[in-house]
Amino acid sequence: MTADGTKVVAGVTPGKAGEKLDEIPVYSAVKDAMAEHRIDASVIFVPARFASAAVREAADAGVPLIICITEGVPVLEMIHNYSYVQERGLRLIGPNCPGLISPGKCKIGIMPARIHKPGGIGVISRSGTLTYEVVYNLTMAGMGQSTCVGIGGDPVIGSNFIDMLKLFEADPDTTGVVVIGEIGGEDEEAAADFIREHMSKPVAAFISGRSAPPGKRMGHAGAIISGGKGTSEAKVKAFNEAGVPVADKPDEIPGILAELLQAT
Amino acid sequence: MKVHEYQGKQLFGEYGVPVPVEMVVSTADEAAVAAEKIGGTVVIKAQVLVGGRGKAGGVKLAKSPDEARQRAAEILALTIKELPVEKVLVAPAADIKQEFYLGLVLDRNTKSVLLMVSKAGGVDIEELAVSSPDEILKLPIDPVKGIQDAELKKTLSAVFETPKMLEQAHDTVTKLYQLFVEKDCSLVEINPYGLVENETLLALDAKVNFDDNALSKHPEIEALKNLEEYSADEIEANKHGLSFVSLDGEIGCIVNGAGLAMATLDIIKLYGGSPANFLDVGGSSNPEKVLNALSIILGNPKVKAVLINIFGGITRCDDIAKGILMAMDQIDIKLPLVIRLIGTNDKEGRKLLADRGLEVAESLSEAVEKVVSVA
Numbered sequence: 100m101t102a103d104g105t106k107v108v109a110g111v112t113p114g115k116a117g118e119k120l121d122e123i124p125v126y127s128a129v130k131d132a133m134a135e136h137r138i139d140a141s142v143i144f145v146p147a148r149f150a151s152a153a154v155r156e157a158a159d160a161g162v163p164l165i166i167c168i169t170e171g172v173p174v175l176e177m178i179h180n181y182s183y184v185q186e187r188g189l190r191l192i193g194p195n196c197p198g199l200i201s202p203g204k205c206k207i208g209i210m211p212a213r214i215h216k217p218g219g220i221g222v223i224s225r226s227g228t229l230t231y232e233v234v235y236n237l238t239m240a241g242m243g244q245s246t247c248v249g250i251g252g253d254p255v256i257g258s259n260f261i262d263m264l265k266l267f268e269a270d271p272d273t274t275g276v277v278v279i280g281e282i283g284g285e286d287e288e289a290a291a292d293f294i295r296e297h298m299s300k301p302v303a304a305f306i307s308g309r310s311a312p313p314g315k316r317m318g319h320a321g322a323i324i325s326g327g328k329g330t331s332e333a334k335v336k337a338f339n340e341a342g343v344p345v346a347d348k349p350d351e352i353p354g355i356l357a358e359l360l361q362a363t
Numbered sequence: 364m365k366v367h368e369y370q371g372k373q374l375f376g377e378y379g380v381p382v383p384v385e386m387v388v389s390t391a392d393e394a395a396v397a398a399e400k401i402g403g404t405v406v407i408k409a410q411v412l413v414g415g416r417g418k419a420g421g422v423k424l425a426k427s428p429d430e431a432r433q434r435a436a437e438i439l440a441l442t443i444k445e446l447p448v449e450k451v452l453v454a455p456a457a458d459i460k461q462e463f464y465l466g467l468v469l470d471r472n473t474k475s476v477l478l479m480v481s482k483a484g485g486v487d488i489e490e491l492a493v494s495s496p497d498e499i500l501k502l503p504i505d506p507v508k509g510i511q512d513a514e515l516k517k518t519l520s521a522v523f524e525t526p527k528m529l530e531q532a533h534d535t536v537t538k539l540y541q542l543f544v545e546k547d548c549s550l551v552e553i554n555p556y557g558l559v560e561n562e563t564l565l566a567l568d569a570k571v572n573f574d575d576n577a578l579s580k581h582p583e584i585e586a587l588k589n590l591e592e593y594s595a596d597e598i599e600a601n602k603h604g605l606s607f608v609s610l611d612g613e614i615g616c617i618v619n620g621a622g623l624a625m626a627t628l629d630i631i632k633l634y635g636g637s638p639a640n641f642l643d644v645g646g647s648s649n650p651e652k653v654l655n656a657l658s659i660i661l662g663n664p665k666v667k668a669v670l671i672n673i674f675g676g677i678t679r680c681d682d683i684a685k686g687i688l689m690a691m692d693q694i695d696i697k698l699p700l701v702i703r704l705i706g707t708n709d710k711e712g713r714k715l716l717a718d719r720g721l722e723v724a725e726s727l728s729e730a731v732e733k734v735v736s737v738a
Contacts, residue, residue: 147576170646173547173577175506178474182507197676209646209677211706226622227646228674231706232727235674252621253576254471281622284471307625310610310632311641316575318606318621318643348630350728 100142103206108136129160140164142198142207147171150194154180158187166207167193167257177255184257191257195319196249197227208249210234218243219274220356221267223260225252225281225319229307232349233279240353245273252319254283260290268298275301275356278343281319282308283329291337301359303352304338304345306331364573366587367410369452371569374546378538380553381531382566385454394435395428397453404456405431409438409448412592414487419443424456446591457567462555463522464488464499465532467539469549469574475503476543478515478536480522484555510540523564531564532556546584547577596640596659603655605642612637614738615660615669615698617653619644619678627672630727636735639666646677653686658694668699668738670730675706684712688719699737703730 101107107123109132116127126132129141141162143153150169157165165184172180172194184191192199198208202215214231216238224230230249237244248263250256260278267273276298280287287306294302309331311317335345344359346352366374369387376382386397387410398405409421416422421443425431431453441448462485470477483491483498491498502518504510515536516529523529539551552570559565578585590598600607606621610628614636618624621643628638640660644652653671660666673683683704690696703724704712713723724730 148579171576173580174469174471174549174574175476175544175547175577178506181474182505211676214706224622226620228618228620228676229622229626231674231676232623232626235705254469255474279622281625305626307622307629309629310638311625311628312608312610315608317608317625317641347633348728349626350726 100206100208103200103212104203105205105207108132108138129156129162133160133162138162140166140207143167143169143193145169147173151176151180154191155183158184158189161187161189163189165189165191165257166196166198167191167251168196168198168209169193170195170252172253174253174255177253181255181257190262192248193251193257195253196251196256197230199246199248200244201246202244210247210249214238215247216243218245219272220244221263221270221273221276222247222279223263223267223276224249224279225286226279226307227252229279229349233277233305233352236350237277237353237356240357242353242356245270252281259286261293264290264293264298264302268300273300275303275360277352277356278302278304280304280306280334282306282311282317282331282334283319285328287334288337291334291341291343294343295341301356301363302343303355303359304343305349305352306334306338306345364575364578364584364588365412365592366571366573367412367450367589368408368569369410369450370587371571372566374542374571375539375566375569378542380535380538380542380566381564382569383454383457385452387450387452388435389439389450391432391436391439394451394453395432398425398428398431401453401455406454406456407431407434407438408452408454409441409443410450410452411443411446411448412589413444413446416443421448449591454567457557457559457565459555459557459559459567461558463532463558463564464491464552464554465536465539465556466550466552466554467504467536467543467548468552470503473503475505476540478502478504478518478540480518480532482522484557488552488554504540506544510537525562527562528558528564535564535566542571546581547574548572549574596663599659600642600656603652603659605644605652605656605659607643607659608641610638610640611665612639613665613667614734615639615642615663615666617642617644617656617660617669617671619646619673619675619683623672623674627670627727627731630731631670631735634731634735636731636738639663644678644683650682650686650689653683654690654693657687657690657696661694661696661698666698668701668734670734671700671702671704672727672730673704673706675704675709675712677707679707680704680709680712681715682708682712684715687721688715691719699734701730701734701737703727
């Protein structure tokens with residue numbers, strides 16, 4: 100992350116206080132690090148068993164932006180974590196996500212920075228590597244990105260599509276947005292309604308899982324079609340009705356966006 | 364993770380939710396003995412992890428132990444939605460005066476445990492939700508606050524009209540909720556929740572699903588896992604830490620990341636091919652995983668070609684390439700392999716493969732087009 104422009108001021112590992120990693124001081128607790136530095140964000144890589152405790156610790160210390168990369172956090176724990184972070188007026192991204200990057204400025208996550216390029220496209224995704232695929236196609240087509248956020252593949256996550264769409268709509272550096280959704284839940288449908296009502300910037304979408312069988316969990320804990328809800332058809336329909344074109348393949352996205360941007 | 368009705372009812376029993384006196388058996392003779400012990404008319408129910416067993420002939424009445432033996436034999440010979448029936452539950456045929464529905468489900472939209480209650484129990488609740496949604500009353504329970512008794516009473520009193528029934532339902536929901544949060548369930552359902560003699564309400568069925576992410580916290584629940592829920596390949600893949608789902612096509616797939624894996628399957632279909640599986644090798648850089656993934660996929664006789672699609676982030680392309688080469692040394696690979704490598708250390712990975720005469724595609728569309736044409 101330091102190589103990609105991020106100012107990492109402190110690390111936290113219980114029992115490792117006083118040590119240094121690549122010249123970065125390590126503390127035993129988030130509050131100890133907060134006492135010594137100005138901290139804008141915290142990124143959590145701890146194993147699933149300890150992830151909830153880490154999210155709460157960061158929240159207790161008042162870190163404004165908490166990004167949880169960890170996969171496999173129990174859903175009921177996440178509901179508690181969500182309330183905990185909300186009550187304190189903080190923002191949580193993830194869990195089960197690649198983090199976020201503003202190319203050329205800052206990266207808080209695990210994505211390969213070199214496939215990105217600074218520019219005006221905002222990317223919001225429930226996936227990790229699929230986001231890289233889309234970003235790679237944008238970069239190859241000469242379309243740089245303002246910020247790319249992986250919001251996570253779990254059923255309950257800290258921030259959803261709408262939370263991110265609001266930020267991109269308000270961001271002067273963003274000219275257009277790509278939403279990468281997948282089967283399961285109804286977040287994409289809600290995002291489609293929001294886009295129709297509140298977004299002035301053009302949005303293109305991609306939905307993965309069109310060929311998934313119902314009832315089976317496709318890797319992501321959130322990617323399951325149950326009781327006829329959460330199907331790709333419903334999501335594609337919702338986007339189309341909101342005037343958001345849905346690409347069939349990731350490499351179609353740059354062309355679709357270019358057309359939308361030209362029309363505005 | 365799903366469990367059988369009888370396992371769900373055992374959990375209900377542990378939490379004090381009233382269930383009928385019944386026995387689970389795995390042979391026709393044992394069913395006859397169970398019917399004898401229970402006495403009177405019994406109902407014999409197939410224990411399978413899918414819905415719709417009644418329509419498939421998996422639920423039958425028997426008036427005598429002999430008839431129970433016969434009916435159990437018929438049911439044990441069934442295969443319902445590809446799952447063979449291995450156990451049956453023998454229960455007294457209750458004189459049901461009315462059937463209700465009770466369910467708790469983890470609801471991602473409201474971020475709550477959603478209680479659903481209906482007077483129209485005994486039918487497919489998902490059909491009911493579409494045909495007459497007003498018949499299902501809903502109450503979101505915030506897990507941070509727990510059940511609010513006054514709210515619960517208000518919801519339940521619209522369905523359970525007498526004080527005795529209301530009291531029983533209130534107690535049952537409270538206990539089900541306790542089970543739900545203590546064992547990290549994703550669904551707990553009683554359908555039908557039956558009214559029998561003496562105005563008694565009983566759980567006449569049980570459907571309990573668990574959050575896979577929480578299984579490591581509950582070894583006693585993980586021990587209930589029924590391997591028939593998964594295909595042999597899924598079980599093998601799981602042992603090696605691979606996320607795998609069997610599908611019925613011809614193109615084996617190895618991808619890193621669940622979203623990209625799903626998108627890869629979609630694009631294979633878009634180009635007219637049919638995927639044989641979903642496989643996410645995960646974010647680690649262990650060449651062994653690629654070897655294991657390839658051996659599982661090549662063991663599937665339906666597979667005609669294999670697509671490996673890797674977009675390296677924390678996964679390093681050179682490690683994936685090493686895994687592919689390791690597999691080539693250890694397994695005789697006769698099928699066409701189409702490989703697409705990009706991202707972290709892709710140059711190194713491509714070089715390793717090129718040195719062994721393997722071609723590597725750069726774009727996903729190109730790779731998919733190729734694998735569909737050779738399959």
